């Protein structure tokens with residue numbers, strides 16, 4: 001069975017990990033890029049809402065939308081219910097197999113979801129199917145290069161460790177989906193896929209980084225607080241998983257030879 005996302009990232013880890021993401025400038029860009037969502041009661045479907053990080057941004061920037069969240073992981077579904085109550089509708093399903101009627105939504109949007117899927121084209125086909133004719137499919141994805149902006153050795157080390165742990169988990173997840181373990185979990189690139197599913201009027205907007213840790217506008221002590229929270233989460237997860245392969249030198253070597 002495919003491992004659920006909450007196995008890769010707990011709700012706490014997402015909350016802490018997103019702590020510095022999307023400052024006011026970024027939110028203003030979203031407001032500008034997504035201005036077609038200012039129409040009252042426009043029907044929006046968010047794919048893979050997780051614990052609601054981007055859901056919250058959508059509801060804050062566009063309070064008049066009618067938002068439905070599609071999320072397959074029950075851990076996150078509970079969090080979404082607790083966080084947003086009646087402000088959203090929830091569908092517990094996967095995008096590739098979702099049974100929503102065609103031509104239902106004005107906008108179908110996803111935030112850092114599609115690159116994690118084994119069948120991104122199937123996902124996009126489904127997103128296109130459920131969007132109305134002349135509706136919009138919006139896919140927001142990270143740039144792998146954004147992981148290179150780390151300002152100090154301390155931060156670099158912390159990220160290296162976390163990244164290693166993440167890649168290890170991604171490989172395990174890939175195996176559980178019977179994909180080649182050597183598959184790079186960040187490999188999928190998108191514009192080609194949009195064309196493959198016959199989406200038209202494709203716009204690509206630029207983005208520099210979703211990891212704003214290196215951004216000089218943030219206070220140093222705030223960053224330290226963030227790092228401390230991340231370290232604590234890491235310690236907790238090490239304690240919770242005594243079989244953590246990163247603790248054994250032999251397994252570490254095996255792991256290194258695989259990535």
Ligand SMILES: C[S@@+](CC[C@H](N)C(=O)[O-])C[C@H]1O[C@@H](n2cnc3c(N)ncnc32)[C@H](O)[C@@H]1O
Nearest residue numbers: 005048049050053054072073094095111112113
């Ligand atoms: C990186 S998280 C992003 C969560 C949220 N969008 C955010 O920005 O915090 C990926 C999300 O996609 C969900 N997901 C994974 N496979 C999915 C699928 N096949 N269909 C829909 N959502 C999926 C996961 O459960 C998780 O909530």
